[in-house]
Amino acid sequence: xxxxxxxxxxxxxxxxxxxxxxxxxxxxxxxxxxxxxxxxxxxxxxxxxxxxxxxxxxxxxxxxxxxxxxxxxxxxxxxxxxxxxxxxxxxxxxxxxxxxxxxxxxxxxxxxxxxxxxxxxxxxxxxxxxxxxxxxxxxxxxxxxxxxxxxxxxxxxxxxxxxxxxxxxxxxxxxxxxxxxxxxxxxxxxxxxxxxxxxxxxxxxxxxxxxxxxxxxxxxxxxxxxxxxxxxxxxxxxxxxxxxxxxxxxxxxxxxxxxxxxxxxxxxxxxxxxxxxxxxxxxxxxxxxxxxxxxxxxxxxxxxxxxxxxxxxxxxxxxxxxxxxxxxxxxxxxxxxxxxxxxxxxxxxxxxxxxxxxxxxxxxxxxxxxxxxxxxxxxxxxxxxxxxxxxxxxxxxxxxxxxxxxxxxxxxxxxxxxxxxxxxxxxxxxxxxxxxxxxxxxxxxxxxxxxxxxxxxxxxxxxxxxxxxxxxxxxxxxxxxxxxxxxxxxxxxxxxxxxxxxxxxxxxxxxxxxxxxxxxxxxxxxxxxxxxxxxxxxxxxxxxxxxxxxxxxxxxxxxxxxxxxxxxxxxxxxxxxxxxxxxxxxxxxxx
Numbered sequence: 001x002x003x004x005x006x007x008x009x010x011x012x013x014x015x016x017x018x019x020x021x022x023x024x025x026x027x028x029x030x031x032x033x034x035x036x037x038x039x040x041x042x043x044x045x046x047x048x049x050x051x052x053x054x055x056x057x058x059x060x061x062x063x064x065x066x067x068x069x070x071x072x073x074x075x076x077x078x079x080x081x082x083x084x085x086x087x088x089x090x091x092x093x094x095x096x097x098x099x100x101x102x103x104x105x106x107x108x109x110x111x112x113x114x115x116x117x118x119x120x121x122x123x124x125x126x127x128x129x130x131x132x133x134x135x136x137x138x139x140x141x142x143x144x145x146x147x148x149x150x151x152x153x154x155x156x157x158x159x160x161x162x163x164x165x166x167x168x169x170x171x172x173x174x175x176x177x178x179x180x181x182x183x184x185x186x187x188x189x190x191x192x193x194x195x196x197x198x199x200x201x202x203x204x205x206x207x208x209x210x211x212x213x214x215x216x217x218x219x220x221x222x223x224x225x226x227x228x229x230x231x232x233x234x235x236x237x238x239x240x241x242x243x244x245x246x247x248x249x250x251x252x253x254x255x256x257x258x259x260x261x262x263x264x265x266x267x268x269x270x271x272x273x274x275x276x277x278x279x280x281x282x283x284x285x286x287x288x289x290x291x292x293x294x295x296x297x298x299x300x301x302x303x304x305x306x307x308x309x310x311x312x313x314x315x316x317x318x319x320x321x322x323x324x325x326x327x328x329x330x331x332x333x334x335x336x337x338x339x340x341x342x343x344x345x346x347x348x349x350x351x352x353x354x355x356x357x358x359x360x361x362x363x364x365x366x367x368x369x370x371x372x373x374x375x376x377x378x379x380x381x382x383x384x385x386x387x388x389x390x391x392x393x394x395x396x397x398x399x400x401x402x403x404x405x406x407x408x409x410x411x412x413x414x415x416x417x418x419x420x421x422x423x424x425x426x427x428x429x430x431x432x433x434x435x436x437x438x439x440x441x442x443x444x445x446x447x448x449x450x451x452x453x454x455x456x457x458x459x460x461x462x463x464x465x466x467x468x469x470x471x472x473x474x475x476x477x478x479x480x481x482x483x484x485x486x487x488x489x490x491x492x493x494x495x496x497x498x499x500x501x502x503x504x505x506x507x508x509x510x511x512x513x514x515x516x517x518x519x520x521x522x523x524x525x526x527x528x529x530x531x532x533x534x535x536x537x538x539x540x541x542x543x544x545x546x547x548x549x550x551x552x553x554x555x556x557x558x559x560x561x562x563x564x565x566x567x568x569x570x571x572x573x574x575x576x577x578x579x580x581x582x583x584x585x586x587x588x589x590x591x
Contacts, residue, residue, distance in 0.1 A: 021100035021580065022523075024061075025506035026051040027295055027324070028263045029094060030216035030236045031184060032108060034150060036065075036085040039115035040130040043071040044085035045150055046189050047094070047108070048217065048237065050264055050295065052506030054078050055098050057542055059582040065108050066092025074189035082189045085110070099580050113148035113181065116141055117188070120156045138171060138185075138195065139163055148181030153193035153218070160197040160221075169205035170196045170222075177212035179232060187217035196221035198243050206230040211257075222251065229254035234261045241269040245303060246276060250283030255312075257288050258319075264295045271303035277332065277363040280305040286312050289345065290319035299328040304363055306330040310338035318345030324504050324519075326353045328480065333358055333374040333413070334399070340375075342387035342421065349373060351504045351519045352394045355480055358409055360401035369408040371440065372399035375423055376415035386420035391449075392497055393427040395472075395482050395519040400436030410440035414447060425449035425464055427494040429472050429482075429518040432456035439463070451495040453517045468493050468517065483520045490517035534581035536562045542581040550578040 027050045034045030047065075055061055058076040062069055063083050071086020081096065093105035118141050119134035126133030128141060135141050138159040141151045165172040177183040187193045195218055196203025203222040204215060212232035219239045220226035224247060226240045235252070242251035251270035252262070262282065270281045281303040284291050288311070298306045306327045309317050316339045327334040334357035340347045358370030369376075373396070375389060391412070400409035411430040414423065426449045430438040433456045439447060447461070453468040454460045460467030473488040475481045484490055494515030502508055504519040511521045536546040536553075552558040553570040560570035562578065 022053045022507060023101035024051060024053045024055075024096040024098055024103040025502060025508075026094065026096060026103050026106050027506065028236065028261075029106060029108070030186060030234075031150075031214060032106075032234070033111050033180065033182070034085065034109075034184070035113045035115065036087055036089045036110045038113075038129075039150075039152075040084070040117075041071075042131075043087075044089065044110075045113075045115060046074060046082055046084050046152070046186075048189070049081040049083070049094065049096065050079065050237070051096070051103070052079055053098075053100055054081055054096055055100075057581075059098075059542065060544075061096065061098035063094065063096055065094050066090030066110065109180070111148065111181065113150060114145070115150045115152070116145065117152045117154060118157050118193075119154040122154075141185075142171065142173065142175070145175060145183055147175075147177045147183060147212075150184040150186065152186055152188040153191075154188045155191035155193070157193040159195045160200075162200050167202070167205055167207065168200065168224075169202035169228075170200050171204050173204065173206050173210035173213060173230070176210055177232075179212060182212040182214050182232070182234065184214035184216065185218070186214065192219060193217075194219040194221070196226050198223055198241070201225070203227055220252075224249045225251055225253065227252050229257065229260055229262070231257040232259050233257075235263070235265060236261070237264045238266075240265055240267045242303075243269045243272065245271045246274070246279050248278040250280040250308070251301075251303065252281070253283035253285065255285035255288055256314075258290045260284070260288070260291045262291065262293045262296065265297075267296060267298045267306075268300050270301040271331070273302055274364045275302055275304070276365045277304045277368040278365075279303050279363075280308045281330075282306065283308045283310070284317070285310060286314035287317075289317055292321045292323075293325065294321070294323045296325045297328075298325060298330070301329070302331055304332040304368055305336045306334045306357075308333075308336040308338065309340060310336065314339075316341035316344070318342065318347060320345075320347045322349045322352065324351045326355075326504075327357060328355045329359055330354075330357050331360065331363070332368040332370055334372045336369075336374045336376075337389060338374075338376050340389065340421075342389055346390070347387075348390040348392075350390070350392045350394060350500065353397075353482055353504060353519045354394065354399065355397045355482070357396065357399040358401050359398075367407050369413055370399075370401035371409055371413040372396040372411050374408070374413045374415075375421075376413075376442075377421065388422050388424040388448075391423060391425050391428060393494070393500060393503070393515070393517070393519055395429045395431075397429075397431045397477065397482065398434045398436075399430075399432065400434060400440075408440055408442055410437040412438070412447075413440045413442065415442045419446065422446040422448050425452050426497065427451050427515060427517045429453045429490060430455065431472055431474075451493060451517060453490050453493070466495070472518065482518070484516065484518065484522040486522065486524070488516075488522060491522045493517050534578045536578060542578070544582060547575070547578050547582050550575045 068088030122134035357372035
């Protein structure tokens with residue numbers, strides 16, 4: 001009997017190795033290149049990995065870079081991992097391996113470069129290294145680095161006064177990196193550093209030549225702008241605020257630049273009650289192209305638009321990907337695509353969750369437009385765009401300002417002055433309990449698409465086909481949880497979009513027979529954080545010790561306390577649950 005149990009235990013490990021849980025999914029990283037030596041302990045750069053299904057605890061899960069195991073782990077959570085590269089890391093792919101399987105791969109380049117640090121206990125007369133002593137000030141670090149270098153700001157470091165360069169900024173950047181060797185200014189893992197002040201116009205600013213920077217993990221403030229972004233910048237995982245913002249500005253944004261990644265930032269508290277309609281939370285202006293805005297949380301701002309593209313006097317914009325953002329309580333439009341031309345490069349909006357887009361009130365200088373997504377159809381320099389603006393698998397809830405009934409407002413607002421540009425709507429949820437229209441037209445503009453769900457304000461618009469017109473059945477809208485209940489009519493009601501491999505959370509699409517409508521695929525809730533019940537020895541975490549104890553209970557050498565499936569016995573099924581949780585998966589048998 002004992003030998004049979006041992007055979008079953010071997011089978012459990014074989015089953016786990018096959019990966020029955022949802023596989024881990026990497027969305028993005030802060031750094032895409034860096035050295036694997038130097039820095040703290042001579043183990044190279046720290047890299048923060050963002051994604052989903054990593055597991056609440058690491059267990060025996062691991063991260064590899066170019067096939068080599070990383071040197072150490074500074075943080076492990078279900079959606080964020082911080083590692084230090086170490087000498088085994090090579091140029092190649094970053095991947096996460098856990099009980100659910102092996103993640104997708106993101107490229108990483110191991111290269112040369114210096115690693116510096118700034119600390120409140122440091123000295124500007126030191127050499128700025130972890131081994132010999134950090135610098136004291138951020139400005140000393142800024143003035144000492146070169147292309148390819150990384151600066152880590154330790155806990156409590158703050159550059160909150162005008163740096164005296166005459167640019168009304170706390171930190172003016174002048175040095176430039178390159179596409180293969182950017183300069184990085186990053187918060188040290190799990191620590192807090194601040195740049196900017198709500199009384200100084202700009203937090204981080206560029207003089208126009210400071211291209212190819214990584215700005216990551218920081219708290220950024222500004223009276224006008226917390227960060228002014230340069231070409232080739234990667235702005236990742238920052239908290240961005242401008243509580244006194246006003247004027248023709250934005251809390252984060254830029255003009256006349258390109259090739260920008262704005263990923264995983266929290267932008268809130270931008271603008272004030274008396275702000276005007278030209279002040280925005282995130283704004284990419286004149287001739288700014290090839291911009292990715294993804295996985296950001298933009299919420300509770302009194303700035304007018306949450307995200308705006310508008311090329312003032314320049315050319316129409318293109319190469320714009322706005323995806324996997326959560327936008328809540330925007331004053332005017334949540335997303336404004338004012339001057340775009342998809343014939344020159346993709347313009348796409350997908351996997352976004354927008355709640356209370358265009359909720360008002362009017363800015364100080366009069367009414368604006370109030371919607372979740374606005375396409376005014378504008379053009380510049382006589383060029384009228386053509387092609388499709390692709391809007392798919394978004395969840396749009398309560399879009400439009402009820403006090404602006406005769407103004408532009410609703411789920412989507414179309415201006416109509418670009419007759420050759422069509423907004424193609426597929427797999428979107430429009431839930432309008434505030435009585436505002438699903439689509440509002442200032443003029444007749446082309447709209448097409450299919451398989452959208454419309455609820456709360458009558459039947460579906462005639463411009464789209466295969467529509468669903470019933471309650472989407474969100475899990476808990478009052479808590480902003482717009483995941484789908486098992487009875488949702490959005491399940492398996494979408495059209496396949498081959499380029500869309502995952503939902504807002506990183507869950508693979510489709511989960512059922514067909515794509516679901518909206519930003520979130522329906523799952524049955526089993527692929528969640530490990531349950532406390534797998535903590536067999538009750539020490540507050542699930543480790544190998546729990547698996548050893550559960551195994552002993554299966555073999556009968558310890559009394560049975562880990563009957564996790566409630567069948568009155570400790571069996572191999574109970575042990576499998578514990579091992580799943582130990583390896584970073586869920587506290588249940590894999591699916």
